[in-house]
Amino acid sequence: MIEQVVRQCLKVADVDTLVISDSNEVLSLFKTYQIRTIKTGQCNSGTERIVSVLDDLKHYDYIINVQADQPFVSPDLIRQSFQVAQTIQEDKFLVTPICHLDYENALRPSCVKTIIDLNNRAIYFSRSLIPYTNSPEKVLPYYGHHGIYLYNFAALAAYPNLKMGQLEQRENLEQLR
Template sequence: MNQLKIIAVIPARYASTRFPAKLIQDLGGKPVVVQTYLATLATQLFDEVLVATDHEIIYNLLKQHHVNVVMSSDAHESGSDRIAEVVANLDCDVVVNVQGDEPFVSKENLQSLISVFKNDIENKIDLASLMFEINDLETINNPNNVKVVIDENYKALYFSRAAIPFPRDGKSYAPYYQHIGVYAYRKHALLAFTTWQMKGLEATEKLEQLRYLEYGKTIQMVVTSHVGVGIDTKEDLDKARLLWK
């Protein structure tokens, strides 16, 4: 197995289309993003865990809770850009992006992403990400659910908001997988991303992971049954509070 220095970065944007300031809402006596940070630390999988924010309110709040936090630019267009800025001068091999609105972060999922790189002796894999099988037609056809098509070794071939593969004769002979936007990156692939121009596929689908594929990077997909409890709306927060109890 490879000896790697692995860190976790939790991007924490203040603005959110559906639920502004969701990361600083109370969950079990602490802000959501603080609970996510503590849960990530508790996995004991990482050499370092830090939060990257674009807003002084979050920065100051996290400092009060003794969280390892850094300020990043508010001009970033994607999560990859924000994380790349933060890790550019850090000594690490692999960076795991943990969503700030997922306080119930699954240790098993993070472990499976890290294992991809530890087992990749020849350093052929640039990114790893998660997916789970879906069967419901409404879920498959919903453009908000990103689907991924893989090869026989579970490498990503394409991501789309469309239902792929398209069942031409009414039956699919391959499973449908929904992508979960949790990533682990080799540091060099992440830094390279920020130097590449956006190409047509990414611009069309509005999916940043397509940029990696368009530039020839290898994304290893991992199947999981642990779908996180993300907090995107006020209703999600109410559910999370019940679950927390």
């Protein structure tokens, strides 16, 4: 699966693709592809993994984490994430593309739901059905996010100073930090 994810990422022109992993097996696979790899220790999330090697990534303004379980990730979605990032004026930020979910997928805990405000900014992520409804006929639109996180460097540099809160622990979702 990870090999397919990397193939999709390689379709994005003008973007360096790196594989960052704690698995020697995974890293050796990509050495044969002549892709830059970085070995890490054990980490709790992809964001922690990237932060653990941030010194090796200092020359990047933006770092995108495409999760290894996204074999059908769209190269256009990656490109669009970079385009959105270049328009953001904030010091520290995260871009994660969202999509509409049908009711059946919204019920699945493995499908992360996203609540957005009127400006399409994410205000919460959950494995639970949000917003709650007791009637499938009265469903508001459900949104989920793709397994992509684009950070600017400053956001990743600040990440180790942020404490894991109860919501991140309960939901097991790193983007809540």
